Amino acid sequence: MPTTTLVLVLATLAVAGFYLGRNRSLALASGAGGPQSLHSLPKHYGYMAAAWVALPALLLLLLWTGLESSLLNEMVLAQLPASVRQMGADELSLYFNQLLSYAHGAIDASGLDETQLAAAQYYTEAASRLAVLKTALVFLVGLGGGALALRKIAPAFRARNHVEGIITATLFACSFLAVLTTLGIVLSVLFQAVQFFQIIPLSDFLFGLEWSPQMAIRADQVGASGSFGFIPLLLGTLLISAVAMVIAVPVGLLSAIYLSEYASRRFRAVTKPVLEILAGVPTVVYGFFAALTVAPFIRDVGESIGLTVASESALAAGTVMGIMIIPFVMSLSDDIINAVPDSLREASLGMGATMNETIRKVLLPAALPGIVGGILLAVSRAIGETMIVVMAAGLSAKLTANPLEAVTTITVQIVTLLVGDQEFDSPKTLAAFALGLVLFFVTLLLNVVALYVVRRYREQYD
Amino acid sequence: MSAVSVTANGTGAVDAQAAAGEESAGFDIEHAEATEDFETTGTPFVDNPKMSARNVNVYYGEKHAIMNVSLDIGQNEVIAMIGPSGCGKSTFLRTLNRMNDIIPICRVEGNITLDEEDIYTSGQDTVLLRARVGMVFQKPNPFPKSIYENVAYGARIHGLAQSKAEMDEIVENSLRRASLFDEVKDNLDKPGTGLSGGQQQRLCIARAIAVSPEVILMDEPCSALDPIATARIEELIDELKEKFTIAIVTHSMQQAARVSQRTAYFHLGRLIEVGETKDVFTMPRHQLTENYITGRFG
Numbered sequence: 001m002p003t004t005t006l007v008l009v010l011a012t013l014a015v016a017g018f019y020l021g022r023n024r025s026l027a028l029a030s031g032a033g034g035p036q037s038l039h040s041l042p043k044h045y046g047y048m049a050a051a052w053v054a055l056p057a058l059l060l061l062l063l064w065t066g067l068e069s070s071l072l073n074e075m076v077l078a079q080l081p082a083s084v085r086q087m088g089a090d091e092l093s094l095y096f097n098q099l100l101s102y103a104h105g106a107i108d109a110s111g112l113d114e115t116q117l118a119a120a121q122y123y124t125e126a127a128s129r130l131a132v133l134k135t136a137l138v139f140l141v142g143l144g145g146g147a148l149a150l151r152k153i154a155p156a157f158r159a160r161n162h163v164e165g166i167i168t169a170t171l172f173a174c175s176f177l178a179v180l181t182t183l184g185i186v187l188s189v190l191f192q193a194v195q196f197f198q199i200i201p202l203s204d205f206l207f208g209l210e211w212s213p214q215m216a217i218r219a220d221q222v223g224a225s226g227s228f229g230f231i232p233l234l235l236g237t238l239l240i241s242a243v244a245m246v247i248a249v250p251v252g253l254l255s256a257i258y259l260s261e262y263a264s265r266r267f268r269a270v271t272k273p274v275l276e277i278l279a280g281v282p283t284v285v286y287g288f289f290a291a292l293t294v295a296p297f298i299r300d301v302g303e304s305i306g307l308t309v310a311s312e313s314a315l316a317a318g319t320v321m322g323i324m325i326i327p328f329v330m331s332l333s334d335d336i337i338n339a340v341p342d343s344l345r346e347a348s349l350g351m352g353a354t355m356n357e358t359i360r361k362v363l364l365p366a367a368l369p370g371i372v373g374g375i376l377l378a379v380s381r382a383i384g385e386t387m388i389v390v391m392a393a394g395l396s397a398k399l400t401a402n403p404l405e406a407v408t409t410i411t412v413q414i415v416t417l418l419v420g421d422q423e424f425d426s427p428k429t430l431a432a433f434a435l436g437l438v439l440f441f442v443t444l445l446l447n448v449v450a451l452y453v454v455r456r457y458r459e460q461y462d
Numbered sequence: 463m464s465a466v467s468v469t470a471n472g473t474g475a476v477d478a479q480a481a482a483g484e485e486s487a488g489f490d491i492e493h494a495e496a497t498e499d500f501e502t503t504g505t506p507f508v509d510n511p512k513m514s515a516r517n518v519n520v521y522y523g524e525k526h527a528i529m530n531v532s533l534d535i536g537q538n539e540v541i542a543m544i545g546p547s548g549c550g551k552s553t554f555l556r557t558l559n560r561m562n563d564i565i566p567i568c569r570v571e572g573n574i575t576l577d578e579e580d581i582y583t584s585g586q587d588t589v590l591l592r593a594r595v596g597m598v599f600q601k602p603n604p605f606p607k608s609i610y611e612n613v614a615y616g617a618r619i620h621g622l623a624q625s626k627a628e629m630d631e632i633v634e635n636s637l638r639r640a641s642l643f644d645e646v647k648d649n650l651d652k653p654g655t656g657l658s659g660g661q662q663q664r665l666c667i668a669r670a671i672a673v674s675p676e677v678i679l680m681d682e683p684c685s686a687l688d689p690i691a692t693a694r695i696e697e698l699i700d701e702l703k704e705k706f707t708i709a710i711v712t713h714s715m716q717q718a719a720r721v722s723q724r725t726a727y728f729h730l731g732r733l734i735e736v737g738e739t740k741d742v743f744t745m746p747r748h749q750l751t752e753n754y755i756t757g758r759f760g
Contacts, residue, residue, distance in 0.1 A: 265566070343603035347666070350561060350599070351616040351673060352592035361615070366606050 001135045003065065007058070010142055014054040017146045021049025024153050032155045040160035045153050047163045052149035055166070057142035064134050072130065076123045081115060099123065189440065192424075192433035199427045200228045205434060207231065211397035211408075213417060213428045228431055230438065232397040236314065236407030240389060241382040243318025243403055244325055248382075249375055251322075252329025257359060259330075260337045279327040287391030290320035295392055302404060310406040312394035318403065321388050325378050332374030336367045373454035380446035384439065386411040410439050500530070503748045504737035506726075508536040511575075512677060512707040513558060513595075518572035520553055520562065527553050530572075531733045533726060535677070540699060540708045542722035542739065544715060546754065549728040551711045555679050558709065559595035560588050576677070593620055596675035600682040602662030604654035604669070609646050612654040612665055613637060616673035632672055639705075640668035641698055660691025667698065671706070678702065680710040684717065696721050715755055719743050727751045 001009075025045035029038045038045075077085070077096070087095060095116065101107045103120040112120075153159070197205070208229015255275070259268050295316035302309030309315075340363050348358040364371075394406030395416060417432040424430070507514070511534035520528035528550045535541050535558075543551040553562065560581065562568040574581050581591050593616070604612050613633045614623075623629035633650070637643035642664040646657070654665050663683055670678055680699075684692040699708060699721045712718050718725050718739065725742040727735045727750070735748040746752040 341603070343599060343601055344605060346561065346564070346597075346599060347603045347605065347669075348615070349564060350559065350592055350597035351619065351669065352589045353616075353619050354589055357619055361619075362605055 001131070003061065006061065006135060006138055010054055010057050010061075010138070013142055013146065014050040017049040017053040017149070018043075018046035020046075020146070020150060021153060022046035024049075024150055025155075025159070028153065028155055037155045039156055039158050040163075044159040044163050045157075048159045048166070049146055049149040049153070051163070051166045052145035053142050055170075056145045057138050060141050061134075061138050064137075068130060068134070072123065072127060075126050076119055079122060080119055084115060103127075186440065189433050189436045192430055193437040196427055196430035196434045199430070200434075204228060205230055205431075209399055211413070213413070213431050226428060228427065228434075230410070230435065232399045233408060233410045233413055233435070234438075235399060235401070236393070236397065237383055237409040237411075239314050239401060239403060239407055240318040240321060240393060240409055241379055243315055244321035244382045245375070245379060247319055247322025248325040248329050248378060252326045252378075253333050253371065255326075256330045256333035256337060257363075260334050261355060261359060261363070275327045275330060278323065279331075281324070283324065283385065283387040284391075286320050286324050287387045290316050290388050290392035294320050298404075307404060309404045310394065312392055312406045313404050314393060314407045315403040317389045317393035320392065321382055321385055324385070324388065325382060328381065329374060329378050332377065333367075333371050336370035336374060337363055339370070340366045369453050369456055373450045373452075376446050376450035376453065380443040380450070383446070384411065384443050386415060390415055410435050414439075500732060502532065502733045503735040503751075504742070506533045506733065506736045508534045508539075508724075510537050511535060512537045513574065513576050513709075515554075515557070516573040518554070518557060518570065518574060520550070520557060520571075521569045522565070523567040527731055528557070529731045531728075533733055533736060535707060535709055536724070538703055538705075538707055539724060540703050540710060540722045541724045541726060542718035543709065543711045543726045543728060544713075544718050544754070545728035545734075547713075548730075550731040551726075551728040552681050554728065554733075555681055555709060555711050558677070558679055559592050559597055560586075561592075561597065563588060593673050594675055595677040595679060596670035596673065598663070598666050598670050598678060598680045598683045601686050602659055602666050604657070604662050604665050606653060606655050608651045609637075609654045609657070609665060610650040613668050613672050615669060620673055622673065636668040636672040637665075639671055639702070640664045641694065641701075642668055658691070660687050660694060663687060663691070663695060664698065667695075667702075671702070675706065677707045677709065680708065682711050682713060685713060692717070715743070727754060729754070 022042045022045055025038055025042045026035065029035050029042075035042065073096075076099075084095065085092070098107070098112060099116040099120045100123065102109065102112055102116065103123040109117060205228050208227060209231050210227040210229045211232045213226045213228060255271075259272060263271065291312070295312055298313055298316050298319075299309040299311050344362050344366060345358060348362045349355070353361070389409045389412050393409060393412060395408050395412065396406050397408050397413070398405055400407060414432045414435050417429060417435075422429040514532075514534040516532045518528055518531045519526065531550075531554060533554075543555065545551050556562045557570050557574060562570060570582065572582075576591070576594065580586070605615065607615070610633055613636050614629055617623050617629060617632050623632055634643060634647075637646065642661060645661060646652075646665075654662065657665060663686075667678075667683075684695050687695065696717060699710065702708060710718075710721065722739045724736065725739045726733055727742065727746075727748070729750050735742060735746060735751040737747075742751065743755055746755055
């Protein structure tokens with residue numbers, strides 16, 4: 001039975017379990033003096049039965065689906081003749097993939113040997129046997145769970161607390177899943193990065209001043225070994241982020257101050273949504289804007305005053321990125337400024353301070369830690385931003401602090417390294433994972449610092 | 463009498479309204495819309511007023527919060543404003559230094575003068591006005607700065623000190639006058655928010671008097687404090703009246719009786735009765751005042 005059907009049938013069983021559980025509790029109660037004699041409401045007994053039908057069976061189904069294919073492969077491998085199993089790893093993998101493809105009907109029998117055909121036959125049979133076993137087991141567990149729950153129902157049984165426990169466990173499982181996912185992502189990047197660092201020493205990567213990841217296919221080619229110093233990328237990233245922050249922080253912060261302290265309600269009602277539309281523009285559209293409008297504009301302006309400006313400059317990419325982040329900075333600052341208690345505003349205004357003095361001397365100092373936290377969050381967004389820089393910042397890994405030149409960023413390089421067909425044993429491809437790891441750590445660090453700062457600030461008024 | 467049971471919450475006000483409707487037979491204050499048919503009982507006017515309000519009406523949007531209030535505040539007197547929640551006493555207090563200007567929907571009509579100058583003319587600088595008419599709020603609201611900086615704040619804004627020594631003097635004098643100096647003199651660089659509630663409120667008083675105002679408005683300054691801290695503030699108010707004119711809004715009738723020379727009773731946006739504090743509390747002339755101070759409301 002396909003998995004979706006299985007899940008649907010389980011859901012139906014769970015609904016049935018609900019009614020059985022509820023009715024059973026009512027039936028028991030009528031013998032013991034009416035529904036009042038039950039510890040919990042009848043529906044709680046129903047929920048309990050439904051949960052016991054569905055949850056263990058779903059858990060089993062999940063585990064089974066995850067392990068099925070590797071189990072099958074092991075079974076097939078185990079019954080291959082010894083001569084085949086002694087082949088080299090690459091050869092065996094090819095051999096095995098051929099028979100799998102045949103078993104799935106992707107290729108025909110030509111070019112396969114007798115053993116492969118037999119193994120494919122065995123594979124197909126084993127798969128169908130396992131499928132039947134799976135269906136049977138899942139139903140058994142579901143029905144068994146339901147039966148257990150129904151047996152447990154008694155007027156004194158605390159179904160309400162029991163259901164509460166089940167819900168808590170489910171919630172925990174969901175949050176745990178998020179943690180596991182994060183861990184999975186980090187590990188998958190980490191393994192490839194470790195492979196990279198076995199070829200290129202960590203110190204070369206961290207302190208190298210040159211980035212040119214071209215690797216030769218043949219040993220006698222020109223430029224046979226690439227250089228993987230990530231400092232130019234880091235500097236390029238920081239340069240563009242700095243330009244972005246120079247745009248976004250003043251505009252975002254000052255507009256937040258205006259909107260929260262000065263603007264009339266009507267102006268605020270119009271302006272805030274408009275600024276928030278900026279946050280909804282897809283970054284790829286910002287990319288067009290940067291590459292086709294802002295970059296040529298900056299180049300033309302620069303040339304008209306005698307400066308040499310690359311047509312893809314850090315300034316252009318950073319400016320557009322800054323515009324993208326404005327609403328982010330603004331809405332964070334707005335929240336934080338609004339969180340400063342009104343009593344402080346009144347105190348300052350009541351002393352005869354002007355609105356401006358109140359903002360500079362009371363509101364901003366009080367809100368500063370929170371604003372700094374918000375800005376750090378914005379920086380980590382800028383560093384991780386990809387699409388705008390891919391389209392507008394260029395590819396040359398120059399070691400420069402001049403925003404008028406083309407620079408490249410960590411994210412751009414990851415994209416270029418992984419686009420197209422790549423070999424996964426070359427340092428060129430693996431370098432993308434090392435970069436990803438570094439990027440992950442930088443943004444993680446920024447986020448941790450930002451959250452710490454924001455939390456410190458929160459405690460102040462509680 | 464159960465003054466304590468006159469609570470600061472909304473239900474108290476509702477009860478008070480209901481009670482007023484039933485008990486003030488012959489006088490229908492709820493429906494007395496026209497302003498002419500009501501006159502404040504007692505003596506709202508004095509010979510040498512520091513501030514005086516004439517025919518003041520305050521509106522919050524559509525809501526008519528203060529109705530035709532006329533009241534004088536005498537030189538160096540403590541005047542207490544009492545009344546059930548929502549009666550407009552705090553709103554009236556805030557018209558005296560134009561703190562209501564902060565609220566966009568708030569509109570004030572009528573005349574209010576300070577030393578016979580109208581404070582609601584368009585030429586009036588609210589910054590200077592609030593330097594002359596200071597305010598202490600219901601909840602202690604020190605800035606999240608050091609004790610020293612809290613007191614120095616107003617003096618800095620108004621440029622009252624030319625040197626560090628002068629500023630030190632202003633801070634010390636203000637803290638002394640707020641009888642807080644001895645408790646905090648070794649910790650002037652500690653945050654003001656770290657003090658106890660009563661100390662914080664005295665810090666706020668010190669902050670207010672640091673700019674040498676002429677009038678101090680106090681909006682229920684003790685409602686967030688325990689009885690001991692309250693007693694200290696009350697003593698302080700008594701000392702401060704030597705130098706300042708004080709208008710205090712309070713929910714505690716004992717407090718009004720203890721600290722004030724005159725008492726004004728507000729009810730549903732109207733100033734019902736004003737008089738010498740001892741007269742108002744011993745022989746109230748208006749039925750509503752009597753109901754309130756004998757604890758028949760709430």
